[in-house]
Amino acid sequence: MVTPGMPGAQVTVIGERVTITRICQWCNKPASIEVGLDSFNEWCAGGHAQKVWPSLSAEQREIIISGTHGECWDLMWTE
Ligand SMILES: [Zn+2]
Numbered sequence: 778m779v780t781p782g783m784p785g786a787q788v789t790v791i792g793e794r795v796t797i798t799r800i801c802q803w804c805n806k807p808a809s810i811e812v813g814l815d816s817f818n819e820w821c822a823g824g825h826a827q828k829v830w831p832s833l834s835a836e837q838r839e840i841i842i843s844g845t846h847g848e849c850w851d852l853m854w855t856e
Pocket residue numbers: 801802803804805806845846849
């Protein structure tokens with residue numbers, strides 16, 4: 778599945794669960810996260826990550842949005 782706005786993202790759908798795997802642009806290691814199919818479709822339709830996944834942490838949402846680990850994101854801004 779190719780998802781617009783998520784370059785390099787690998788999306789695997791198993792039943793009602795979607796696993797999104799991206800390569801962190803900071804450390805080049807894979808970052809993956811599992812979300813529900815319904816919420817994923819909402820996100821693809823232009824939903825706001827914070828609204829679609831209120832229960833995820835900011836770090837987890839960051840993997841979906843930018844493909845960056847939470848801890849790498851922190852490093853990026855403290856360098
Ligand atoms: Zn990383």
